[in-house]
Amino acid sequence: MDKLIKQARAGFARAFGGIPDGYWAAPGRINVLGEHTDYNAGFVLPYAIPFYTVAAASRSKSPTWQVWSQATGETVTFGPGRVREQLPRSQAVSGWAAYVAGVVWALKHMTGVSIGGARIALASNVPLGAGLSSSAALSVSVLSALCDLYDIKLDDERKVLITQFAENEYVGAPTGILDQTASIRSQPGTALFMDCRSQVVEALPFPLEETGLEMIVVDTRSPHRHSDGEYADRREDCELAAEHLGVDSLRDVVRGQLLSLPDLLMKRRVRHVVTENQRTLTAANRLRDGERDLRFLGELMLESHLSLMADFEVTIPQLDHTVNAALRGGAWGARMTGGGFGGSVICLVNRENREAMCDEIRFQAHQRGYNEPRFYSAVPSRGAHRVG
């Protein structure tokens, strides 16, 4: 964290001059189980990983927002005209700074509060576009900064909705509430079990280290993907199926109902959501009961991956090969995490098998001509907080 704070401070000084009023950090996340269930009012089990975006920020006298990011080396400036309601797309802020403009806009839209301007410098070690939610880390760090700078008190639920709204309605990226919730509400040593219908969140013990386990994230660095269209298609498949079954959302489907769906594709989509919810509930129940040996999660993670591969069809061969290599290399289980179509795989492995597993994954990536994968240890970490 110290390094990120230093980088954000140096960036702030270079881009705007002077020193910032404060520093706010927000993490990326993995999702242990419960993929593509959030927008079906189902269950998810994410936690924050020890990779953060730090926003160094100050209030400005004029109502303009200036943002610099180390990731792009760019400074973007925008005024209130570009964050007003019913803005034609062409006048909105685009690119990465849209996440920042989106937060300013969503704050106004959802709380009625028009905040003053700010200067914000961002430094991050969350891999961008790797399915680890750098976008939530960005928008949550910015929201945390703006709330403190302008003394706006919001509870966590509201912060989640504001950052989700920013991403959905301003940036135009369709996401559920999983990423933002994990980034805002995670606590060290726990995973968040969340009911996406009631939005009740429960921090459950996640004692990885007690039995010598590690959760390794593999950023497969698969080539750039155009997954938004596919994501929207899956959401639509789910909505159509729910309509067909006369339920509010697929959360309410019970197994016998599969038969009444018109075609195999719809049956498979629904089966993924139903079984994924069951897997997530099973895991949450065992964690809540105080299970200390997390190896049981391995099989659930593998079943989840197979379901995402065969029924929901959101994996790509590179993800499947990575899961396969992880298992060959000694993992208890592995699965893609995030929306799919590329991104990252998480692997549950004994600490002493970690290197052998990573070697196996690296080896198969070389053999198939994939990019060199990157590995991170995903210790359950703290959610967004002020760091200086």
Ligand code: ADP
């Ligand atoms: P993920 O959230 O899984 O990393 P997304 O595609 O949702 O993937 O978000 C990645 C995008 O978020 C980047 O392309 C960029 O526009 C923006 N972004 C995230 N973090 C930063 C950052 N530190 N600086 C600039 N842009 C960022």
Ligand code: MG
């Ligand atoms: Mg994202």
